[in-house]
Amino acid sequence: MAKSTSPAKPKRVRRDRKDEILEKATALFGEYGFQGATLARIAEATGLTEPGVLHYFPSKVHLLQGVLEYHDRKEVERYSGMLQKEKKSVFEILKLHEGVLIEEQKTPGLIQLFVVLVGESVRSDHPSHDFFVERYRRVREMYVEQFLRMNQPRFRRDVNPEELTTLILAVVDGLQIQWLLDPQKVDVQAAFELFSKMVAGYMSE
Amino acid sequence: MAKSTSPAKPKRVRRDRKDEILEKATALFGEYGFQGATLARIAEATGLTEPGVLHYFPSKVHLLQGVLEYHDRKEVERYSGMLQKEKKSVFEILKLHEGVLIEEQKTPGLIQLFVVLVGESVRSDHPSHDFFVERYRRVREMYVEQFLRMNQPRFRRDVNPEELTTLILAVVDGLQIQWLLDPQKVDVQAAFELFSKMVAGYMSE
DNA sequence: AATTATTTACCTAGCACTAGTTAGGTAAGA
DNA sequence: TCTTACCTAACTAGTGCTAGGTAAATAATT
Numbered sequence: 001m002a003k004s005t006s007p008a009k010p011k012r013v014r015r016d017r018k019d020e021i022l023e024k025a026t027a028l029f030g031e032y033g034f035q036g037a038t039l040a041r042i043a044e045a046t047g048l049t050e051p052g053v054l055h056y057f058p059s060k061v062h063l064l065q066g067v068l069e070y071h072d073r074k075e076v077e078r079y080s081g082m083l084q085k086e087k088k089s090v091f092e093i094l095k096l097h098e099g100v101l102i103e104e105q106k107t108p109g110l111i112q113l114f115v116v117l118v119g120e121s122v123r124s125d126h127p128s129h130d131f132f133v134e135r136y137r138r139v140r141e142m143y144v145e146q147f148l149r150m151n152q153p154r155f156r157r158d159v160n161p162e163e164l165t166t167l168i169l170a171v172v173d174g175l176q177i178q179w180l181l182d183p184q185k186v187d188v189q190a191a192f193e194l195f196s197k198m199v200a201g202y203m204s205e
Numbered sequence: 206m207a208k209s210t211s212p213a214k215p216k217r218v219r220r221d222r223k224d225e226i227l228e229k230a231t232a233l234f235g236e237y238g239f240q241g242a243t244l245a246r247i248a249e250a251t252g253l254t255e256p257g258v259l260h261y262f263p264s265k266v267h268l269l270q271g272v273l274e275y276h277d278r279k280e281v282e283r284y285s286g287m288l289q290k291e292k293k294s295v296f297e298i299l300k301l302h303e304g305v306l307i308e309e310q311k312t313p314g315l316i317q318l319f320v321v322l323v324g325e326s327v328r329s330d331h332p333s334h335d336f337f338v339e340r341y342r343r344v345r346e347m348y349v350e351q352f353l354r355m356n357q358p359r360f361r362r363d364v365n366p367e368e369l370t371t372l373i374l375a376v377v378d379g380l381q382i383q384w385l386l387d388p389q390k391v392d393v394q395a396a397f398e399l400f401s402k403m404v405a406g407y408m409s410e
Numbered sequence: 411a412a413t414t415a416t417t418t419a420c421c422t423a424g425c426a427c428t429a430g431t432t433a434g435g436t437a438a439g440a
Numbered sequence: 441t442c443t444t445a446c447c448t449a450a451c452t453a454g455t456g457c458t459a460g461g462t463a464a465a466t467a468a469t470t
Contacts, residue, residue, distance in 0.1 A: 017419085033325060035240045039456060050456080052420055060456065112327055119324020120238060122317055122385045133387050140390075159399070166383060166396040173382055174375025180327045182338050185345075191371040194364070198403040222445085244430065255430080257446055265430065 018056050021046050022070050025063055030113030033120050034064055034128065061127045068117075068131050071110065079139070083146050090203050093146070094168070094196040101172060102189055111176050118173070140165045156203050164199075171195050223261050226251050227275050230268055235318030238325055239269055239333065266332045273322075273336050276315065284344070288351050295408050298351070299373070299401040306377060307394055316381050323378070345370045361408050369404075376400050 024045040028037040039060055043053045057063035082096050104111055121128040140162065147161035171192065178186045229250040233242040244265055248258045262268035287301050309316055326333040345367065352366035376397065383391045 031328060033238075033240070033328075035238070036325075036328075038454085040454090048419095049421060051422085051458080054457070055418090055420065058457095115327055116324045118382060118386070119321045120241075122320055122382070123236060123238075123241075129386075136383060136386060137390060160395065163392065163396045163399045166380070166391055167376065167400055170379025170383060170396065171372065171375050172379065174377065174379035175371070177323060177327070177378055178341060178371060178375060181323070181334075181341060185342060186371055187368065190365065191368045191375065194368045195372055198407040201407050202403040243428080245428085253445095254447060256432080256448085259431070260444090260446065263431095 017046075018066075021048075021053055021056055021063070022067055025067050026071065026113055027109050029064065029067055030109040030111075030116060033116045034060075034126075035120065039063075064127055065131070067113075068128060071113070072131075072135065076138075080142065083142060089150065090147070090164075091196065091200040094192075094199060097168070097172065098189065098192050098196065101175070101192060104176075105179070105188065108180065112180055115173070115176055115180060136169070139169065143168070159203065222251075223271075224275075226253075226258055226261055226268070227272055230272050231276065231318055232314050234269065234272055235314040235316075235321065238321045239265075239331075240325065244268075269332055270336070272318075273333060276318070277336075277340065281343075285347065288347060294355065295352070295369075296401065296405040299397075299404060302373070302377070303394065303397050303401065306380070306397055309381075310384070310393065313385065317385055320378070320382055320385060341374070344374065348373065364408065 021042070025037070025042050028042050028045065031037070032041075039050045039053060042063070043050045046053065053063070057066055078100075082100075083093070117128055118132050120126055121132050123129060143165040144161045147164065175186070175188045175191055179188045226247070230242070230247050233247050233250065236242065237246075244255045244258060247268070248255045251258065258268070262271055283305070287305075288298070322333055323337050325331055326337050328334060348370040349366045352369065380391070380393045380396055384393045
């Protein structure tokens with residue numbers, strides 16, 4: 001009786017809860033790293049108990065994987081959409097990248113997630129090591145292909161696309177680290193613009 | 206009696222032991238991070254028990270601080286010696302930097318120590334947070350001063366030394382991350398050389 | 411439509427470890 | 441005799457995870 005009028009706890013649907021956990025876990029992994037964030041805190045943040053969380057993700061490692069896939073999917077979509085539209089000049093690509101960099105500063109938790117985890121996962125036995133190795137390879141390939149598509153006139157002959165890609169990714173990561181450590185003292189946008197100008201200057205020489 | 210001929214356990218002197226612990230701790234913090242490396246393992250590696258280690262460093266955090274200071278001291282010496290010799294061109298400085306980068310690849314444990322710890326210490330409550338903030342500020346200042354010392358003809362007017370410094374440090378950190386994750390796929394030297402050429406080209410434009 | 415069976419969404423209790431740290435001791439060297 | 445350099449033992453506070461339960465939602469069967 002009294003079905004729809006019942007004020008009892010409104011049970012969530014599976015889909016909702018899973019995403020909820022994923023989001024809280026993102027924030028906490030980002031803040032404390034994988035090892036530092038405890039299941040207890042994640043559970044608490046979600047309003048569940050530890051076994052409650054483990055009902056959805058059979059282990060902490062599974063949860064981490066869930067978090068990584070969750071955000072990676074979104075990011076890849078954005079990046080590939082960004083890159084594959086039309087063959088652009090290197091400078092255009094960097095401009096787009098700059099936009100992403102700046103936009104990302106609005107969600108420091110997410111940047112932090114990746115910076116903290118990439119640091120931890122330098123160890124080859126870390127649960128997200130393979131993920132990051134794969135990820136960098138994939139992203140590098142994406143860029144290289146893009147660079148190869150824009151031929152001679154726009155691309156200086158003696159520039160190796162792989163090296164350029166590695167360099168761009170390094171700049172992005174390195175800037176984010178410095179910014180996270182000391183937001184007031186580091187002007188990410190300015191530094192990246194300088195970089196863009198250097199690249200553009202060099203490429204069109 | 207029987208002093209020098211005694212085969213009994215040769216008690217170490219304080220100085221020796223401390224450095225010994227510091228070196229083992231460096232390796233283990235580098236491999237597992239601060240949270241991941243346990244006192245037990247550090248003690249074991251040194252041939253002591255846990256309280257044995259704590260006899261020299263009152264807590265794990267103190268030990269971490271010891272490790273950081275220990276290596277920072279060495280590094281600062283090297284860098285400042287490198288920079289302050291004579292007023293060089295930007296390109297020369299980058300060339301020196303490249304040498305350091307390559308040399309450092311022989312001691313991946315040490316690179317890893319800093320990459321892993323800098324990731325962890327992005328959190329403002331991490332025991333080495335302040336250290337890294339300080340460190341980056343210090344290093345940036347050192348570079349900026351150096352850049353300011355070499356005036357007009359060598360230094361392009363519209364380049365902000367702070368931005369350039371931030372960028373250089375970002376490149377170094379970012380390259381190291383990619384290299385640690387996937388040593389075979391990332392050519393640090395090539396990427397850094399490309400960067401140097403871009404900088405040199407831009408500065409002398 | 412009512413009843414039963416099954417699945418889903420959790421919870422409580424607790425295990426099996428591991429962590430850093432402390433207390434208090436012993437034995438060698440200064 | 442006092443300090444230094446350790447050790448053994450043990451405590452405390454977590455850690456991820458399991459076992460086993462309960463109650464609601466849903467599906468199946470009458």
